[in-house]
Amino acid sequence: MSREDIVPTLLSLARRSDDFVAPAAVEVVCPIAADESMRATLLESGALSLFNDMLRKRSDAVMEAGAKGLATFAKHDEQAIIKSGLLMKLAKDARSPRASHRDGSIHGLVALNAEIPVLVQRALDEARTVSDLISQLRKKSHALPAASALLHLMAIDHVVDMVTKSEAPGYILNMLKRRWFDGDNGEDGVGVLQRVLEIGPLRAAILDLGIVDALQSMLAGENSDTVYAGLQYLREVIKHDDGKSITCKESIISPLLKALARPRLPLQRNAAAILRAALIHNEHLRPVIVEGLLSKLGSRKAAELLGVTTALRVLSFDQDVRDAVVMNTNFWGLSHDYYNILKLEYDKTGPNFREVYQSVGFLIKCVQGVVSHRQPDDSQWLESAPYEFRKDHNTVLRLTNALERLSLPLSTLFNALGRH
Incomplete structure (x- = not known):
């Protein structure tokens, strides 16, 4: 094959919507782009336009290849990128409501930023990409896609600074209060929240604005869905060291204990998981947590008894908790009923007798040191609690x-x- 035929052949292969052939062709194109004459031929053959089109493909492999192609050209010939007008196009498309345009454009900008950061920053500023996306956080229909776009762009350092010093943290806190992280139309809202919290400066800004008060307000509500959302959001926050400070507040224990009485197992599971974290990280809260739980062992409401016995079981790894349970009169009254007649009050949406009876049995065996092969692995059970929309x-x-x-x-x- 002649030198003149190489470029058209490679670009023809790269135009295929194929996860293997197209990326492989770009892998060959990138090294030859270092040669000035070959690069000129690539430009004349529409290589930049092709790489831009590859960013619009649904395939991650093809999109990654397109971004690599653009970054390679930027490394060797930034003037070609400037003259093509691609930077401004990518910056404008990055704020597009169409995911196919937005995601690929952001991917391209992040790749280009590694080679020409000043030009990328200028394009983002001129297109008002970041400020427009921040503004979209105020509208429910656009908030999650805009947040996701900003998070991708925050791979660029100066964008991190722009976002954290803007009104974005306040808008994100408002999204949390309004439960927009629940997601609509199949959106993974909690996944977006997780990514928000993974960015240290952004997480710190949201914590400073009062996320603790917002979450406590959600937990104190009467609506079961709101309480459940608050618990799920709180679980995400306390995964981080600076977020764990929330669990040191005694005021959060009472809403957690109240949540255990709600006839909704995933909600109870989240409450138990947070109580476990609070016990592990805050020794001074041990009496409040344990005494609060033990006081409710006298309940015969099916949902509440299931929640309380579950929570005590997941805390029974602690010897002091086991000792406190064994010494409690409510526990012995419950044990008596378990081995004789356990009469329960049921809620139409709550657990059945078998579920409650089994939970009580597991608790009794745990505190008495009896090993049961039927008993669940608490750490795994608590972690495998996906948010139900x-x-x-x-x-x-x-x-x-x-x-x-x-x-x-x-x-x-x-x-x-x-x-x-």
Whole structure:
């Protein structure tokens, strides 16, 4: 193959929407771009336009290849990048509501920033990319995509500084208060929150604005969904060292104990996990936590008893907790009922008898040092608690609820459908 045929052939291969061929072709193009004459041929053949198009592909491998191609040209010939106008186009597309345009453009900008940071910064400033994305955090329909875009752009150092010193931390705190991190239409809102909290300067700015008060307010509410969201958000915050300070506040213990009484297992699981973290990191809260739990062992409400016995079981790794349980009269009263007749008050949305009875049994065995192969691994059980989105965001539940409101029984409906 002649020298003149190499470039068209490689670019033709790179145009394929293929996870293997296209990236491989770009891998060959990048080294030859160091040669001035070959680079000129690549430019004449539309290489920059091709790399830009590759950023729009759904495939991560193809998008990565396109970004690498642009960065390679920037390294050897930044004037070609400037003349092409690609930087401004990428900066404008980075604030686009269309994910296919936005995500690839941000990927390209981050790659280019490694080679021409001053030019990338200038393009972002002139296009008002960061300020526009920050403004979008105020609107529910745009908030999560805008937050996700900003987080990707914060791989660029000066963007981190711009975001943390702007109104963005306040807007993000407002998103948390309004439960926008629940996500809509399949969006992974909690995943976005996790990424927000992974950026130290941004996390610190949000903590300084009063995230503790916001979360405590959510936990103190009467709405079960709001309490559940508050617990899930709190779990994400306390994964970080500066966030663990929230669990040292005695005022947060009472809402956690109250949450254990709610007839919703994932919610109870989160409350138990946070109580466990509070006990581990704050010795002075041990009496408040343990006495609060033991006082509720006398309850015979199915949901509350399940929550309390679960929490005590996950805290029973601590010898002092086990000793306190064994010495408690409520525990012995519960043990008596367990081995005789355990009468419970049920909630229509709460646990069944078997679930509560099993939880009580596990607690009794734990504090008495009896090993059971049926007992769950508490650390794994607590970690495997994914956030369940609100019912109104769940298509299956929404359709089921709509059908339940019809007078026509589901069995009749399915039989009718089967005849057609």
